[in-house]
Amino acid sequence: MTVFNHSLIWFGAAISIAEILTGALLAPLGFSRALGAIVLGHLIGGVFMYLSGLIGARTGLSAMETVKGAFGSRGGLLFAALNVLQLVGWTAVMIHSGAAAAVSLLPAASWLWCLAIALLITLWVARGVGGAFRLNVVAMAALFVLSALLSKIVFGGGGVATPPSGAMTFGTGVELSVVMPLSWLPLISDYTRHATRRPRAVTFAGVAVYGLASCWMYVIGLGAAILTGESDVARILAAAGFGSAALLIVLGSTVTTTFLDVYSAGVASASIVPKLDERKVAALVCLAGAALAAFTPITRYESFLYFISSVFAPMAAVLVVDYFVFASPGAKRRFNVGNLAVWTVGFVLYRGLLGRGVETSVGLTVPVMAATATLALIVGFRFRVSAPRV
Numbered sequence: 001m002t003v004f005n006h007s008l009i010w011f012g013a014a015i016s017i018a019e020i021l022t023g024a025l026l027a028p029l030g031f032s033r034a035l036g037a038i039v040l041g042h043l044i045g046g047v048f049m050y051l052s053g054l055i056g057a058r059t060g061l062s063a064m065e066t067v068k069g070a071f072g073s074r075g076g077l078l079f080a081a082l083n084v085l086q087l088v089g090w091t092a093v094m095i096h097s098g099a100a101a102a103v104s105l106l107p108a109a110s111w112l113w114c115l116a117i118a119l120l121i122t123l124w125v126a127r128g129v130g131g132a133f134r135l136n137v138v139a140m141a142a143l144f145v146l147s148a149l150l151s152k153i154v155f156g157g158g159g160v161a162t163p164p165s166g167a168m169t170f171g172t173g174v175e176l177s178v179v180m181p182l183s184w185l186p187l188i189s190d191y192t193r194h195a196t197r198r199p200r201a202v203t204f205a206g207v208a209v210y211g212l213a214s215c216w217m218y219v220i221g222l223g224a225a226i227l228t229g230e231s232d233v234a235r236i237l238a239a240a241g242f243g244s245a246a247l248l249i250v251l252g253s254t255v256t257t258t259f260l261d262v263y264s265a266g267v268a269s270a271s272i273v274p275k276l277d278e279r280k281v282a283a284l285v286c287l288a289g290a291a292l293a294a295f296t297p298i299t300r301y302e303s304f305l306y307f308i309s310s311v312f313a314p315m316a317a318v319l320v321v322d323y324f325v326f327a328s329p330g331a332k333r334r335f336n337v338g339n340l341a342v343w344t345v346g347f348v349l350y351r352g353l354l355g356r357g358v359e360t361s362v363g364l365t366v367p368v369m370a371a372t373a374t375l376a377l378i379v380g381f382r383f384r385v386s387a388p389r390v
């Protein structure tokens with residue numbers, strides 16, 4: 001895994017309809033404040049994304065195997081199972097979004113587009129992370145050019161800015177921005193584990209490229225919602241006369257991003273049951289996601305993003321403290337009761353604050369992760385002295 005190859009993977013992850021749609025949600029803040037929230041949120045999420053990925057790059061372990069180091073060989077299975085579930089959910093969301101956009105460009109039954117996208121993703125999975133390197137280079141180059149065209153259409157079309165509707169706080173904007181890099185924490189090590197020769201450079205390059213490209217997609221969605229009054233990517237491109245190019249953007253971005261989800265679902269499943277074949281499980285996850293996308297109404301997108309943060313933000317805080325402070329090399333216990341208790345507190349704290357509508361200027365994720373990390377330090381020092389191995 002070279003710096004260039006790893007950067008391509010994460011560029012493809014960022015060029016996503018989901019990121020554009022999330023950027024559009026920030027329109028009520030106005031352009032300047034929303035831009036500040038986007039940048040701040042990605043910087044915060046990027047720090048933890050880098051630290052989590054660096055653990056995998058240094059140890060050569062997959063994401064869920066590194067989690068076992070912090071929570072125990074059996075305790076880590078909880079997060080592996082939750083990770084598989086959220087990846088099936090992401091797969092369904094991405095395929096549904098891609099199919100909905102494709103239908104508006106080339107009318108056909110939605111389930112046919114869901115199946116077509118799933119088949120393309122499955123073919124990508126069959127090639128593996130490194131097997132489709134040349135194809136990946138071509139795909140990323142095409143997506144870069146087409147995304148640049150999309151930017152020109154949104155910001156150079158002479159549209160009249162529409163006043164933002166609805167209400168949103170700056171903290172909510174940060175929260176919706178930090179959640180996207182945060183959603184990759186449970187799987188980034190599935191890719192950085194192949195970068196043991198240059199762990200820091202490869203991990204940093206991937207996170208930096210992802211952060212910049214993701215901010216770009218957010219701004220496209222934000223600009224489309226404010227300047228053109230439209231947040232549907234397919235409609236913007238179709239109206240500008242980019243029919244075939246629009247379809248290429250929709251399919252390409254959906255495939256390259258969702259590939260990471262289904263592949264990591266296979267890796268996480270193998271962490272639960274080692275005998276499972278990663279690629280076969282990935283293909284099954286892809287088909288399951290396509291079935292959900294085709295036959296199940298997918299709503300409450302924001303709630304899904306908040307759920308991801310509530311589960312994996314405290315997990316990442318505990319993982320980072322356990323590895324970088326206590327230098328835990330691997331899963332020596334079946335259950336690390338102390339760390340599992342700390343995560344539970346962090347999860348309950350996040351859900352409790354969210355339910356009560358509590359907000360800060362930097363959202364909920366940052367204070368919850370800070371509180372969880374502090375508690376992990378206190379409990380960690382205590383358990384290193386007195387806790388029996390379970």
